Amino acid sequence: DVKVTQSSRYLVKRTGEKVFLECVQDMDHENMFWYRQDPGLGLRLIYFSYDVKMKEKGDIPEGYSVSREKKERFSLILESASTNQTSMYLCASSLAGFAFFGQGTRLTVV
Amino acid sequence: EDKVVQSPLSLVVHEGDTVTLNCSYEVTNFRSLLWYEQEKKAPTFLFMLTSSGIEKKSGRLSSILDKKELSSILNITATQTGDSAIYLCAVEADAGNMLTFGGGTRLMVKP
Numbered sequence: 001d002v003k004v005t006q007s008s009r010y011l012v013k014r015t016g017e018k019v020f021l022e023c024v025q026d027m028d029h030e031n032m033f034w035y036r037q038d039p040g041l042g043l044r045l046i047y048f049s050y051d052v053k054m055k056e057k058g059d060i061p062e063g064y065s066v067s068r069e070k071k072e073r074f075s076l077i078l079e080s081a082s083t084n085q086t087s088m089y090l091c092a093s094s095l096a097g098f099a100f101f102g103q104g105t106r107l108t109v110v
Numbered sequence: 111e112d113k114v115v116q117s118p119l120s121l122v123v124h125e126g127d128t129v130t131l132n133c134s135y136e137v138t139n140f141r142s143l144l145w146y147e148q149e150k151k152a153p154t155f156l157f158m159l160t161s162s163g164i165e166k167k168s169g170r171l172s173s174i175l176d177k178k179e180l181s182s183i184l185n186i187t188a189t190q191t192g193d194s195a196i197y198l199c200a201v202e203a204d205a206g207n208m209l210t211f212g213g214g215t216r217l218m219v220k221p
Contacts, residue, residue: 035153043146043153090211101198101211 003027006091006102013109019078021105023091030095032074033058034066037088037104049074081109112137114201116212124220127189131215133199134181141202143182145173148214149195156184156197189219 007022025032033048035058045058047066055066063085067075074093078085086109091102113136123129133143142160146153157166162177170189175182186193199212 043155100213103210 004091004093004100004102006089006105008105009103011105011107013078013081013107015082015109017078017081017109019081019107019109021076021078021089021091021107023074023076023093023102024072025074025093025100026072027093027095027100028071029093029100030071031093032068033092033094034064034074034076035090035092036060037090043090046076081107083109085109112201112203112210114199114210114212116197116199116215118215119213120216120218122218122220123189125190127219128185128187129189129217131184131186131197131199131217132181133184133212134179135199135201135210135212136180137201137203137210139203140177140180143175144200144202145182145184146198146200147195148198153196153198186217189217191219191221193217194219 004025013019030051034046035043036046037043044060046060046064047055047058049055049068052068052071065077089105089107093100115134117132142158144158145156147156157173159175159182162175165172165174170187173184184197194217196214196216198214201210
């Protein structure tokens with residue numbers, strides 16, 4: 001059974017904190033993605049990675065960074081969390097156009 | 111824990127066929143069900159369903175929600191090769207737009 005696992009389902013962090021969202025996939029996929037989902041805006045791509053140590057900016061990378069040290073793990077980092085980063089974050093991995101999604105992390109920044 | 115399951119996992123059809131994709135859910139305090147299409151990197155919103163029994167249509171795509179059965183279907187008629195994509199179902203539950211996504215159905219339409 002294929003799996004994309006996000007480390008937390010719910011997170012509450014304070015403004016200015018450094019936040020790590022972890023995503024692990026067990027399918028040996030090369031491509032991994034981070035999205036955020038906000039009401040009325042759909043899913044927006046933050047960053048993606050085609051291989052270990054490779055990353056590319058998506059549509060809304062500002063305020064975020066990523067790390068891909070191992071193929072199975074793609075981390076999203078909020079260097080200094082702000083209230084406008086309160087959102088649902090979704091991780092995905094894909095191979096040859098077939099994508100699998102994690103269950104999402106609901107982050108609230110207070 | 112909230113759960114959304116889509117079936118089939120993948121589907122291969124020929125142009126002109128009609129397909130039906132399924133989404134079932136178990137969530138607390140259901141608010142809405144959303145369908146997305148993912149062809150490239152970011153999924154595209156298709157439908158939002160909140161009321162049972164009311165069909166939403168957009169061209170050859172249509173969707174309906176059955177709250178009694180806790181499920182929804184997405185129909186695509188007269189499929190084209192350009193419909194090849196991953197179709198995602200997501201359910202919003204509780205306040206604060208918490209979404210739970212299904213694993214997706216991978217549709218391939220052959221000429």
